[in-house]
Amino acid sequence: IKWTILIFLLPGKHSLHYICTGIAGDPTFPEFILVVVLDGTQIGYYDSNTKTTVSKLDGLNKQTDLDWDVYISYATQQQATFPLKLNKIMKRANHTAGFHIYQRLVGCELDANGNMRGFNQHGYDGEDILSFDKDNLQWTAASQVAVITKDTWNMNHEDCRDTKYFLEETCIRWLKKYVKHQEKISKGKIPPQVSIHARKSENSETLTLTCIATGFYPCDIEVNWIKNGETILYDTLSSGVLPNEDRTFQIQKFIEIHASDTNTYSCQVEHSSLNTTLTY
Structure with a gap:
């Protein structure tokens, strides 16, 4: 799996990553896995076997987080669509069987000066195939197997605007919320x-x-x-x-x-x- 998140943290910089993984050809793995990573540490998990959203951030759960139902909806929606996307890409790559992985990395970063960065990238078998340019509201294909998908998604202008809004607004709001919660449960400053x-x-x-x-x-x-x-x-x-x-x-x-x-x-x-x- 390509997107193993190794983050070298800069002073005042925070990041939030959602990593979706679809797996074909190995029944020992769930068909779909969603991992949520805050500043390099896993804080959330969901997979198609358990069908349960697990919070690994102390004190953050369905009772305390108003966005909890949104997370569950996102996870189940991605679980439903990921096998279909993986099958399409396998066919376009002329792969009819074997072990294959389709991944989506969505997230945002915020530094101490308020500078923001958002990204939505897709990969297949360890190679980048598709990425979203939020400034120009369009998808870019890095592989021939993603050209048809790129053209189709670029025709959906409303979805492109929604993707940009998520990266610049929703993701940043969630990132700030998680960081604030993390600071609260950390009980202030801890010496090295x-x-x-x-x-x-x-x-x-x-x-x-x-x-x-x-x-x-x-x-x-x-x-x-x-x-x-x-x-x-x-x-x-x-x-x-x-x-x-x-x-x-x-x-x-x-x-x-x-x-x-x-x-x-x-x-x-x-x-x-x-x-x-x-x-x-």
């Missing part, structure tokens, strides 16, 4: 747990120093290596900010030095949960 590790290379000539900060919330953080009291601006590598399963975040910063290096190195961490900059 910081540790430093050293690992020698195989030839023992170099040493890789790793500073790990994990378990913090929100995701905005500054981690730097310090050499003899001065911040090292170059020659460092970063994992980027990544989500943990408990909806906190982590980051790793690396630097490589000679094993005989006698300089003093430390790791400096700044986070909104801390009253001051900490050095380890």
Whole structure:
């Protein structure tokens, strides 16, 4: 499955992704799966076997979310249409049997400056085949198997306008709601747990120093290596900010030095949960 969401979070940036997957040729998988991902963490799930919408965001359910019925309607609608779309694409690709996957990635992103981005992309067997250009209100085919679909969908101007509205209005509204809910259940700010590790290379000539900060919330953080009291601006590598399963975040910063290096190195961490900059 192509769209495994790996998000390197930027300060103040949030994202919401809906990943629909239709599967043919393998009865061990549900025919249809819908996964909802907030800032790189799964918060919702539905599949054609259970036919149940599951919220993985604490406190968000049918009783607390006014949009819950909309989610269920969307999931069941996609479940009904996905096998038909997959069968059409298989025929156009001259695939009559075997294991095949059809996916749809719909979502939006919002940064700290209020800049928005929306996307609606379709893929088949790991390749992009169709995408929506919301500025020009039209679909673009990246593969010959999607040309007929592209032409058909482009003739439905009302549906194109609805797609644009969802990406720019509905999706952003839901994203803001989820982020606000996440901040509420996170009980405010959580400080990072910081540790430093050293690992020698195989030839023992170099040493890789790793500073790990994990378990913090929100995701905005500054981690730097310090050499003899001065911040090292170059020659460092970063994992980027990544989500943990408990909806906190982590980051790793690396630097490589000679094993005989006698300089003093430390790791400096700044986070909104801390009253001051900490050095380890």
